[in-house]
């Protein structure tokens with residue numbers, strides 16, 4: 001295999017010296033939420049005195065306290081400040097062609113009479129279904145700016161992030177978050193509308209549970225664990241993942257949200273659509289299959305039992321798999337816990353699904369993934385094992401096993 005960079009230290013050593021500080025501060029005693037079965041190992045999650053996690057409490061509170069009719073009014077009022085009827089776009093919808101962003105764009109256009117411009121930051125490697133869903137979405141009447149990053153630099157950043165953060169999606173996630181703001185500034189569009197605050201819904205930081213958006217100052221800390229692109233790239237250069245010259249490439253600007261100063265000078269605001277609307281993954285799925293030609297996967301996604309979420313990228317499975325390695329929490333746990341909170345399944349059913357599917361190895365695209373991040377099978381295993389923590393994993397007869405599982 002022809003390597004695309006000469007590392008200065010062995011992969012294993014590099015991964016053991018990870019930049020992701022969150023894995024180092026996890027509670028050593030593992031607990032499982034009494035309601036949804038997620039564990040306390042998810043970074044930022046808080047459990048109350050009854051052993052119930054913050055997202056469960058958040059979901060309950062939403063059911064009881066939120067008056068969705070008045071939130072809708074609030075939303076309409078907010079939109080009035082941005083609506084344009086002069087032939088220009090008035091809102092950017094960061095959109096993958098996936099179900100949530102399709103719901104947002106469709107409802108903004110047809111229910112609220114807005115003029116959305118969608119911005120798609122391309123996945124690492126499109127799946128057939130992901131590409132088809134994007135085409136169907138565009139064909140149902142949505143102008144879309146599709147951005148592909150420099151594939152060489154993107155792969156290098158993915159490799160760096162996989163080894164040093166245990167999260168190759170860092171590269172994709174940064175671009176997906178940042179690129180829409182660059183388009184907003186360029187086109188003079190003042191409003192950027194994301195779907196939901198994943199932290200509240202899936203169980204991370206609760207500070208923004210009851211707010212319609214996040215402060216610019218908190219953004220980096222929130223979504224990228226405080227791992228600024230600059231620092232990550234600097235370490236990358238030191239260890240030989242990329243060169244000093246590559247680090248200065250203008251492409252990397254697209255991976256960083258413009259500064260708070262630039263955003264406020266341009267009067268740009270971001271809002272979460274599902275702060276103002278009820279967010280039920282199942283219902284979103286039905287909505288977009290009817291309105292934007294969205295199709296579920298013909299088969300379930302590896303590592304979980306669902307067929308309709310996160311389908312666009314062949315490397316998705318490795319994002320969830322590494323989460324499972326680092327925190328003992330896989331894709332099935334996230335999906336099942338969300339469905340418990342929405343009242344679709346019981347805790348017992350969730351536990352059964354978690355035990356059956358969580359941590360399933362994403363073998364379907366393994367070869368492609370290795371090629372994409374330029375790693376050998378052995379190096380991949382070295383990185384994975386470097387992220388296993390003593391209080392989460394044990395080795396039994398040569399096989400890795402979780403020390404604790406939801407029951």
Ligand SMILES: [Zn+2]
Pocket residue numbers: 033034035036037038052053054055056337
């Ligand atoms: Zn819970």
